[in-house]
Amino acid sequence: MELAASAGPLVQWSWISSNEGTILSLLWQHIELTLIAVAVGLGISLPLGLAAWYWRPLRPPLLAAAGVLYVVPSIALLSLVAPLTGFFSVTTAEVALVSYTLLILLRNIIAGLSSLPASVGESARAMGYSALGELLHVQLPLALPSVLAGVRVATVTVVGLVNVTALLGQGGLGQLIIQGFTEDFNTPIVVGLVLSVLLAGAADALLVLAERLALPWRRRPKRALK
Amino acid sequence: MKFLSQVAKYLTDGSNWSGHEGIPALVFNQLEISALAVAAALVAGVGLGAVLAQSRRGAFVVVNAANAARAVPSFALITLLGIQPAIVKLRQGSLVATGIAMFALAVPPVLTNAYVGVRDVGADVRSAARAMGMARWQLFAKVELPLALPVVMAGARTASVEVVATATLGAYVGYNDLGSYIFTGLALHDDVETFAGALLVAVLALAVDQAMALAERALSPSGHR
Numbered sequence: 001m002e003l004a005a006s007a008g009p010l011v012q013w014s015w016i017s018s019n020e021g022t023i024l025s026l027l028w029q030h031i032e033l034t035l036i037a038v039a040v041g042l043g044i045s046l047p048l049g050l051a052a053w054y055w056r057p058l059r060p061p062l063l064a065a066a067g068v069l070y071v072v073p074s075i076a077l078l079s080l081v082a083p084l085t086g087f088f089s090v091t092t093a094e095v096a097l098v099s100y101t102l103l104i105l106l107r108n109i110i111a112g113l114s115s116l117p118a119s120v121g122e123s124a125r126a127m128g129y130s131a132l133g134e135l136l137h138v139q140l141p142l143a144l145p146s147v148l149a150g151v152r153v154a155t156v157t158v159v160g161l162v163n164v165t166a167l168l169g170q171g172g173l174g175q176l177i178i179q180g181f182t183e184d185f186n187t188p189i190v191v192g193l194v195l196s197v198l199l200a201g202a203a204d205a206l207l208v209l210a211e212r213l214a215l216p217w218r219r220r221p222k223r224a225l226k
Numbered sequence: 227m228k229f230l231s232q233v234a235k236y237l238t239d240g241s242n243w244s245g246h247e248g249i250p251a252l253v254f255n256q257l258e259i260s261a262l263a264v265a266a267a268l269v270a271g272v273g274l275g276a277v278l279a280q281s282r283r284g285a286f287v288v289v290n291a292a293n294a295a296r297a298v299p300s301f302a303l304i305t306l307l308g309i310q311p312a313i314v315k316l317r318q319g320s321l322v323a324t325g326i327a328m329f330a331l332a333v334p335p336v337l338t339n340a341y342v343g344v345r346d347v348g349a350d351v352r353s354a355a356r357a358m359g360m361a362r363w364q365l366f367a368k369v370e371l372p373l374a375l376p377v378v379m380a381g382a383r384t385a386s387v388e389v390v391a392t393a394t395l396g397a398y399v400g401y402n403d404l405g406s407y408i409f410t411g412l413a414l415h416d417d418v419e420t421f422a423g424a425l426l427v428a429v430l431a432l433a434v435d436q437a438m439a440l441a442e443r444a445l446s447p448s449g450h451r
Contacts, residue, residue, distance in 0.1 A: 071391065071428070072431065073424075073428070074391075074392075076391070076425075077424070079408050079411070079412065080428075082420070083421060156296065160297060160298075160299045164299075166301075174299075177299075178305075180305065181305040181308065181309060184309050186306065186309070189302055192299075193299060196297070196298075196302065
């Protein structure tokens, strides 16, 4: 017996216009979940990365722990955390999302700081910077390209992963994907997919722009070389 | 602690280790679909990467296509494919839907690495090979590919771990892998089953990562280790 299944046209525009409000609020929720995850991820990995930079023995265990978290599949991590933080809670979603940002961010923070030649620190000290001033005004700005590269990868990854958290009741655009699947209806899935890709692209473009604004000195030599 | 001992009991219960829903069967299914997807991605990615590495516009195409593809959520792809009538009516429709989505997930890292690996083969090495009388295909098969292999394998490792972990989502559209425990557990509010399934996937992903690391080392030309 053949199933007379039909998932409708790929995009049914009337569905989009009549559900515009829902789509926009889910898109906003998606953005919120992403922003929180990346911000909290940075808040955790910046101090940890600094600590690992000052104190080398901390690096292998820290990166290994973050690596293990990174390898655990998102749906698995969500279900591992859910019994502890409560099913269908924002905390559950965020714990999973944040843990994916940690490895990416830590690697880039440590790589950015340790790639600076020792002469940078020496010159800063010779100019009379205090240890903290040296970190804030010299080393962190110089490590910024690497840190921001990590933020870009982390953000794009999280935008994709937020969809999966829909399986545990959060998930922004992921809820459209679930709706489409349960109703056997293409349009919501396509809308969720396309908006998710566009959001990742827009976030990436914004971060590139932020990088240019934050690092004006990186632009000039490049142009001069050409 | 009581919860963890329940999970341990679930995982050591003999009845969970046999039959179509048993742990070995589901682990096999998860590895099977992952191996198929990564193997297909290796063929497509290495071929395309090697071709693109020949042209100067290659980098632009590879980087942008791979980035765009990476932003496509696998979850959306699996469900979208999973409800297409042409796929639903197949006997193993859920395998096809999950497999295609996993192939799409595996191609970008393999393609990027194959491209970089082949591109970075030195011009002097290439000229030497041509001077020895190698044809274009020999240059690829005997020089470029072996030299690029460590980088290609690193890409395959990344792809394998991502695919093994993400194939879990296939259970949502009915593919019978370890995700079945997670989704059944979620539906029945059986935390123990969900947790056990999640633990198994995590261990499997870590094991695949280690196995691929070993393969990576074994396949590197001895001078490159």
